[in-house]
Amino acid sequence: MEEKKQNVIEEASANYEKGLVERVRRSKDREAFHALVKIHSALAFSAAFRILGSREDALEASQDAFVKAFTKIRQYRGEVPFKYWLRKIAVNTSLNRLRSRRSDCLSGAGEIYDDVSQDSRRVNAGPEELFEAAERDRQIKNALAGLEEPFRAVLVLRDIESYKYEEIARLLRISIGTVKSRLSRGRQELRRRLAGKSAEVKEHEL
């Protein structure tokens, strides 16, 4: 019964979203687009933030992604849910931004550094007793943010965005071999960061 209810809700929201998309397609209806933005803004911003590692950059990139979605809405044919389409745009926009940032090395490195420290400040300010899941979430976000950019990008594309190796190679303009080695190093590094002291103890026990 619960499942049935869930299905009905899902179908209704899918229909609602379809209607909104249709309105944007037909007449560039900003009101409808605003509703879509509200539904998916966190998704787009989060995807951008994980790739760029900077809130400021992620803000710009996710906004640009929505502008792109708005102006290119006719290219969306509805084969996949809107959020997948949008997410793809957000990822692409973020990667473009990553590339342009890379050519401006100084500011790129600075921003990442700033943001990692900002992130930990934010986390430290939270309540002392967090639920285990929230704590785990925080840890993994911090560990991810702490990775060097080339490793983080590959890891995000693979483990969060679920791209195949070949797609990652194409998106980042690197060879498949490089994808494999960065992914391996990134995962190892993430594991080390997450393992922390407790896991080190475990390792000694083994």
Added chain:
Amino acid sequence: MSCNETRKLLSEYMDSELSRGAAESVRLHLLKCGKCAAELLQMKENAAALKNVSEEDIPEEFYRGLEAKLDGAELPLWKKLGPVFTLRNTAVLASGVLIGLIAGGLIFRAGPEAAAKVSLTKVVIPAGEMAKAGEKIEEMKKKYDASAVAETGSFAQNGGARVIPKRYVLELDPGRLDMFMNDLRSVGSIRSASPYGIKAGSVSGNGLRNTRVEFELIEETLPAGNLAPDAVSGGR
């Protein structure tokens, strides 16, 4: 296979990207090496945790910035209305179209010609004043902007939200009414407000027969999380 060799392959092993032979070697090593097996387990757990990582909070400025970018991406309303609104257009001058009424005034949005992406210039004209079609936007800014701001004070930032309600009465060629209404509705950050809504009627004057449109616009920069989709109301 040694632990070091295995470690290098764990990532691909996890993604089933290894050749059959290499995968088999890794599997055999994992069977007898608890440390490497534990490492693989951790990596798998981490990948799962990454997949489920929570979404970020949207920064306050997100919606404001997006609005501005969307405005830039679209042809601005007043520009789309070209023949009606372009300040240099003599047809507008002839019919003396724009009359600011009541306590409000008029907001002009005009941009440099050609480029689709223009920065919008806003000019507020105090009530009772009339904009002439030939006036240059810069001159208009000088003439009206400062006094209007001082008078209404509505440009002040108020908790992140800026609200500028203005009532407009506009007379235009009946043939352009539909286009105008559509454009009006397409501008998200501008909406008509009750009790006026948008109403259109017929007027004649100066020997010209024009359609009279009354509407109230509220232009506001909304605070985050309050991107109200209740945009233009009121019937045609």
